[in-house]
Amino acid sequence: MLMNNPAGKAHVYGDNIDTDRIIPGKYTKTLDAQSLAAHVLEDLDPDFRQKLTLGDILVAGDNFGCGSSREQAPVALQTAGVSLVIARYFARIFFRNAINIGLPVMEIPDHDIANDDRLEADLQQGTVRNLTTGKTYQAAALPPIMFRILQEGGLVNYLKKYGSYQSL
Amino acid sequence: MLTTAEKILSQKAGKTVRAGELVVVSVDGVMATDTTAPSALKAFAKMGGQTVWNPDRCALVIDHAAPAPNERIANLHQLMRDFAQAQGIRLFEIGEGICHQVMVEQQYVRPNEVFIGADSHTPTYGALNTFACGVGSTDLAAVMLTGKTWLKVPPTIHIRCTGQLPPHVSAKDLVLFLTGKVGISGATYQAIEFEGEAFAQMSLAARMCVANMAAEMGAKTCFVHPKGLSLPYEFEALYPDEGATYAATYEFEVSDLKPQIAAPESPDNVGDITPHLGQPVQYGFIGTCGNGRLEDLQAAAAVLAGKRLASGTRLVIAPASRAVFLAAMNDGTAQTLIEAGASFITPGCGPCVGSHEGVPADGETVISSANRNFKGRMGNPRAHIYLASPATVAASVLHGYIANS
Numbered sequence: 271m272l273m274n275n276p277a278g279k280a281h282v283y284g285d286n287i288d289t290d291r292i293i294p295g296k297y298t299k300t301l302d303a304q305s306l307a308a309h310v311l312e313d314l315d316p317d318f319r320q321k322l323t324l325g326d327i328l329v330a331g332d333n334f335g336c337g338s339s340r341e342q343a344p345v346a347l348q349t350a351g352v353s354l355v356i357a358r359y360f361a362r363i364f365f366r367n368a369i370n371i372g373l374p375v376m377e378i379p380d381h382d383i384a385n386d387d388r389l390e391a392d393l394q395q396g397t398v399r400n401l402t403t404g405k406t407y408q409a410a411a412l413p414p415i416m417f418r419i420l421q422e423g424g425l426v427n428y429l430k431k432y433g434s435y436q437s438l
Numbered sequence: 439m440l441t442t443a444e445k446i447l448s449q450k451a452g453k454t455v456r457a458g459e460l461v462v463v464s465v466d467g468v469m470a471t472d473t474t475a476p477s478a479l480k481a482f483a484k485m486g487g488q489t490v491w492n493p494d495r496c497a498l499v500i501d502h503a504a505p506a507p508n509e510r511i512a513n514l515h516q517l518m519r520d521f522a523q524a525q526g527i528r529l530f531e532i533g534e535g536i537c538h539q540v541m542v543e544q545q546y547v548r549p550n551e552v553f554i555g556a557d558s559h560t561p562t563y564g565a566l567n568t569f570a571c572g573v574g575s576t577d578l579a580a581v582m583l584t585g586k587t588w589l590k591v592p593p594t595i596h597i598r599c600t601g602q603l604p605p606h607v608s609a610k611d612l613v614l615f616l617t618g619k620v621g622i623s624g625a626t627y628q629a630i631e632f633e634g635e636a637f638a639q640m641s642l643a644a645r646m647c648v649a650n651m652a653a654e655m656g657a658k659t660c661f662v663h664p665k666g667l668s669l670p671y672e673f674e675a676l677y678p679d680e681g682a683t684y685a686a687t688y689e690f691e692v693s694d695l696k697p698q699i700a701a702p703e704s705p706d707n708v709g710d711i712t713p714h715l716g717q718p719v720q721y722g723f724i725g726t727c728g729n730g731r732l733e734d735l736q737a738a739a740a741v742l743a744g745k746r747l748a749s750g751t752r753l754v755i756a757p758a759s760r761a762v763f764l765a766a767m768n769d770g771t772a773q774t775l776i777e778a779g780a781s782f783i784t785p786g787c788g789p790c791v792g793s794h795e796g797v798p799a800d801g802e803t804v805i806s807s808a809n810r811n812f813k814g815r816m817g818n819p820r821a822h823i824y825l826a827s828p829a830t831v832a833a834s835v836l837h838g839y840i841a842n843s
């Protein structure tokens with residue numbers, strides 16, 4: 271399957287953004303992804319939804335997505351229109367959850383991306399080009415199994431296709 | 439020379455594996471809650487799932503918003519009941535308790551296993567020296583379908599605590615202290631082994647309190663060495679090899695440890711309680727998978743016996759399970775607490791995650807025995823949450839300000 275390469279404007283936030291900030295626990299008990307998207311990041315930045323254009327890229331510092339195991343966090347971001355999350359590094363459950371639902375994530379330890387920079391990612395190469403500054407960043411390589419899951423658009427499609435985990 | 443994580447995963451993978459390797463392992467058991475199960479069941483169906491791989495080793499728990507506060511959540515609960523019935527798997531109903539407490543109490547998880555839970559505090563079973571790891575809903579659905587998961591064998595941080603904790607300093611104080619030292623991301627992608635005298639003399643409840651907060655250090659899983667562990671059944675005590683390779687080693691002498699507190703808005707914002715003494719509080723909460731067990735309620739009752747909460751304060755108690763609640767009724771603990779002015783609510787997560795029951799008001803200060811105090815955690819981003827031991831929570835609502843006796 272050919273993956274769409276994310277491209278959009280950067281929205282930059284800080285370190286240790288926990289899942290309660292991505293989507294507060296009080297909104298998580300639902301199967302309606304739109305209602306999750308309506309509240310995404312609201313305790314961190316009440317204007318986030320207004321600023322976001324479909325396909326934009328969320329950029330964060332260290333340990334993005336720490337806290338609970340709620341898959342509602344990447345679902346809320348994806349449904350709101352975020353096409354890629356870049357962080358210096360991620361909390362592990364968020365990282366897995368994002369790939370499992372087909373939301374691309376890239377770990378770039380040394381990025382200096384600023385708000386409103388225009389970014390263009392190449393998922394196959396694991397690179398991000400900053401069109402505003404002309405810089406290119408190399409992301410940490412995904413483990414091969416995660417890359418395969420992402421290529422299929424998520425773990426649901428992967429297992430629908432293969433029935434079980436393929437050898438690593 | 440293998441760590442505990444490497445030993446358990448090697449057994450499951452059928453070959454020796456070491457930190458950094460990717461493995462597909464068979465899983466012994468899985469659990470999901472009313473926060474994570476509904477999406478997991480949806481993903482399971484979308485994967486083409488017909489029957490779960492092993493109905494005896496799957497459990498669903500209704501604990502996060504139980505009883506249902508509105509029709510939307512009531513319908514999600516119903517979805518879980520229908521699925522459990524159709525698949526012949528065990529569903530723990532409202533009031534049976536918090537997932538992690540019932541999994542251990544009802545022996546759904548045992549030592550030396552690989553257990554996958556759709557909840558971030560699944561490493562709590564490290565109290566049993568089991569490889570227990572939290573995942574999200576889709577990963578959980580995949581285990582229900584295949585009985586397997588893929589994992590990266592984690593490197594391990596070794597935390598050794600020597601000396602005995604002083605009286606009135608609890609396992610919660612110790613683990614808050616350690617969370618402050620390791621930091622909220624200090625153990626990301628790694629396992630933790632807790633070892634030393636301070637742990638060896640701990641009850642199962644205290645070990646669960648310690649393992650519970652490994653999640654707040656970012657750990658993937660953790661193990662409290664089984665020395666001194668006593669369980670109501672026979673088990674093999676598994677230890678890491680002498681000379682195992684650790685990613686980092688911490689050593690603390692804890693015989694002079696003071697009561698600890700985590701100030702808003704992060705569980706690693708920890709220090710001695712002293713500079714916080716006298717800070718006014720309006721709301722105390724005792725419960726959660728961190729500290730809602732019988733010995734926690736008893737510690738609160740010891741502080742509050744024969745006294746009344748300060749006026750202008752309230753105390754909400756959510757026992758970790760029905761068995762805990764019954765035991766607290768049988769030994770008089772519940773009566774002591776209610777006479778002091780506490781409100782008991784249904785065993786379960788209660789106000790921990792802000793889904794229902796006991797949301798704090800704007801500007802209020804809460805002191806809680808929970809494990810997380812992120813902004814908005816209890817349902818109101820304008821409340822301030824401190825984390826402390828049950829005894830400190832009780833003393834604080836007794837006085838109306840942060841106190842430790």
Ligand code: SF4
Binds near residue numbers: 725726728
């Ligand atoms: S008690 Fe709190 S931390 Fe524990 S499982 Fe429930 S919501 Fe999560």
